[in-house]
Amino acid sequence: MTLQQLIYAISTADEKSINKTAQKFFVSQPAISDAIKDLEDEVGFAIFERSNRGVTTTAEGADFIVYARQVIAQYDLLKERYIDKEQKIKFGVSTQHYTFAVKSYIQLISDYGTDKYEFSVYEGKTSEVIKDVRTFRSEIGVIHLDEYNNTYLQKYLKYNNLECHKLFDCKVYAYLYSKHPLANRAKVTEKDLEPYPCLTFYQGEDAPIYLAEEPVSMFEKKDSIKVSDRGTMLNMMVGLNGYTLCSGIICEELNGSRYRAVPYESREKTSVVYVTREGSTLSELGEKYIELMKSFAL
Numbered sequence: 001m002t003l004q005q006l007i008y009a010i011s012t013a014d015e016k017s018i019n020k021t022a023q024k025f026f027v028s029q030p031a032i033s034d035a036i037k038d039l040e041d042e043v044g045f046a047i048f049e050r051s052n053r054g055v056t057t058t059a060e061g062a063d064f065i066v067y068a069r070q071v072i073a074q075y076d077l078l079k080e081r082y083i084d085k086e087q088k089i090k091f092g093v094s095t096q097h098y099t100f101a102v103k104s105y106i107q108l109i110s111d112y113g114t115d116k117y118e119f120s121v122y123e124g125k126t127s128e129v130i131k132d133v134r135t136f137r138s139e140i141g142v143i144h145l146d147e148y149n150n151t152y153l154q155k156y157l158k159y160n161n162l163e164c165h166k167l168f169d170c171k172v173y174a175y176l177y178s179k180h181p182l183a184n185r186a187k188v189t190e191k192d193l194e195p196y197p198c199l200t201f202y203q204g205e206d207a208p209i210y211l212a213e214e215p216v217s218m219f220e221k222k223d224s225i226k227v228s229d230r231g232t233m234l235n236m237m238v239g240l241n242g243y244t245l246c247s248g249i250i251c252e253e254l255n256g257s258r259y260r261a262v263p264y265e266s267r268e269k270t271s272v273v274y275v276t277r278e279g280s281t282l283s284e285l286g287e288k289y290i291e292l293m294k295s296f297a298l
Helices: 003-015 018-025 028-045 058-083 098-111 126-134 148-161 215-222 230-240 284-294
Strands: 049-050 052-056 089-095 118-123 140-146 162-170 173-177 198-201 224-227 244-246 259-263 269-275
Touching: 003 018, 003 028, 018 028, 049 173, 052 058, 058 089, 058 148, 089 098, 089 126, 089 284, 098 118, 098 173, 098 284, 118 162, 126 162, 126 269, 140 148, 140 162, 140 284, 148 162, 173 230, 198 230, 198 244, 224 230, 269 284
Parallel strands: 089 118, 089 140, 198 224
Antiparallel strands: 049 052, 140 269, 162 269, 173 244, 173 259
């Protein structure tokens, strides 16, 4: 098994075509086919299924490609650090829809600059955050953990060879438009919020409820509207007097002063955690980023 074989296999999985891989690396199609066949013979199973429409990964092949990506990612890190010293060091982060995580990233970029570093930040669904860390797209993932999803998420992370670390505990707040009828209350209850639609982030059609970004109790509510991005949620708060439940950390520098976080009367306990690959060591940038996020602890 060679690095070149792994690179060919990853490219073929991405392109779904041996011919396109051959064109990409300026080698003949038979050479790519032979390299992949030798690799399959060595591992003892078919990585790809071949047809007139191209190639697709088998179930075992898909799992193999995940590990192959990890090997190549580690190789790239070594190459960048010790061989291609003039190349920029990459640092990626994936997060649920947390403004404080974005603000911390902005501060990190300001502190280190972009001359030596290549920064990437991805905001999306919980499953995407976890996948990004597992596949080396990101070094760190930021998600929420509570007493309802803790058992499931811990098992899910372990299955993906990931582990989580607490950033901070936080209370539950109702996030509202500043002109919402409840915006100036000292606190709100579940009954207070009943007349208004609750807003939750869409996690996918088949996503388990435990991958939600909000406390699971929100999903018992009848008037629930799913949205796919933070901008749409903020618009829904303005247009419909909708609300969501959150950590209460507001960054006015990014979202402005048009929204309020009002304490929500609840026994629910929630934490914000960061996810890393099992047994990995944080880079200098990773450690600094964690430090910046912890500064938001309430």
